[in-house]
Amino acid sequence: MVGRRRLWSVCILVTTIFIFIASQVLLLSYYKMREAATIRNPxxxxxxxxxxxxxxxxxxxxxxxxxxxxxxxxxxxxxxxxxxxxxxxxxxxxxxxxxxxxxxNNSFGVTITNQTFVIDSADKVSYCMIPKVASSTWSTHFAHLGNATDLQLHGYRNALQSLVFRLFPAPPMDEIIPAVDKTTSLVIVRHPMSRMASVYQQKFVDLAKTAWVRICKYIVKYYRKLSHKSSKLFDPEVPSPEEVTRYIISTFATRRSVNVHWKKQHDSCPFCATNFTIYAKSEEMSEDSLFFILKSNITANRLNITTRINPSKNNEYNFWSEVPVPVIRQFVQVYLLDFLIFGYSARDYLDNLNISYDADIITV
CATH class of the missing domain: 1.10.8 (Helicase, Ruva Protein; domain 3)
Incomplete structure (x- = not known):
């Protein structure tokens, strides 16, 4: 009888200890869940x-x-x-x-070619590419969606845009917009002055003595004499920010062929031919990239939105501080629709860089 009582007492003690431990574990889990909920949604x-x-x-x-x-x-x-x-x-x-x-008029924002859109019909996503606006990064993203091999990515590392058009050939011209309208469609724009500084660094500085050597020599020859600073201050083979800006302005004035890297953004995609799902800005790329994968239900293991190809390394202050305000005014006039249509301000941009200007000259 005594042995049974002892056994019963031991059972009660073990049960009590078990209940206590279990209650503490549940209580700890509850507080962790509350803490996590607070972190997830403030x-x-x-x-x-x-x-x-x-x-x-x-x-x-x-x-x-x-x-x-x-x-x-x-x-x-x-x-x-x-x-x-x-x-x-x-x-x-x-x-x-x-x-x-x-x-x-009818010619604005409706022009389409077979290299206007990258259309991934399988994933139901599409992208209208504007050079010097995260185009290398998003070409890489779509190359991954198209299952590009490492060998392809390496071979096209300097021409990623060409690779994605090979991976995703365009449908017949009259089927392009209907195909885009069935997808989560993306277009990305950038502040025109930031884009210009990026073009300068990549094309007219980094490639000044290689791939872009001829055009750089031409600019130095014909535009250095117009510079507001002594030519002795500049590299004889690398055009200055002012010289390049003057040259690019002139390409529009003379109606010569305009290079895609400084073509006006509103002319680079058919903004008036379709309503894009995502009107992204390079200044908000983290938000817009995340929206893209959430909206399209593309899993993170297929698309790493933290990847950036050829990130801008230019110093925008160093560029625009070398361009006289009257020349900046001419630049703004040339790209005025890009400022207005996409909600950008030259004044705000210069203010952020602490570059002084005459408000009567820079009015946007």
Missing amino acids: YTDMNEVDNTGPMTSNTNKNFMQHFLSSYPDVDEDSIQLFLHLKSLQYGERRKLVNNYCSQS
Whole structure:
């Protein structure tokens, strides 16, 4: 009888200890879940976020920054809010573009060639490529979607754009827009002055003595004498920022063939022939890339959106501080529609670089 009582007491003690340990484990799990939920969604009250207002509001900016830094450790409500806010932003950009399309002649924003779009019908995504606007990066992304081999990627490392058009041949001309309209379509634009500085660094500095040597010598020969600084200050084989800017302006004035790397962005994609799903900006590439993979349901193992090919290494201040304000004014006039259609400001850009200008000269 005594042995049974002892056995019963031991059983009760073991059960009590087990219940205590289990309760502590459950309690710890509960607090961890609460902590994780707080990390994933700091905006548990969605009323804190203006889901009808512009992305420029501080609350929405704060949400976006936290979402990007936390992803993929975010909850479904945050994902849906992110997609909603970005869709509103793209809607505003689409409206601005369409307003100009409705006022333009029939030739604006409708030109299409067999190398205008990269169309991946299997994944239901497409991309209109504008040179010097993350085009190498997104060509690489689509090359991966097209299952390009390492050998292909290496062989086309300096011509990735050509590779993706081989991987995704265009359909017949009259089928291109209908095919694009069935996809999550992407177009990316960039501040015209930032793009110009990037063109200068990559083409007129890095390649000045190799692939672009002839055009660089031509610019130095004919535009150095117009420079506001002594020619002794410059490399005899590398054109200065002012000289290149003057030359590019002249290519539009003389109606000579305009190189695709400085072709106007609104002329580079058929903005008036289709409504893109994503109107991305290179300045917001992290947000727009994430929207692309979430909207298209492409898994992260197929598309690494953190990859950047040929990231810009130019110093934009060093470039534009060497260009006289009257020449900047001419540049803005040439690219005026790119500023207006895509919501960019030359004044804000120069202010951010701490470059002084006359407000009566630079009006945009």
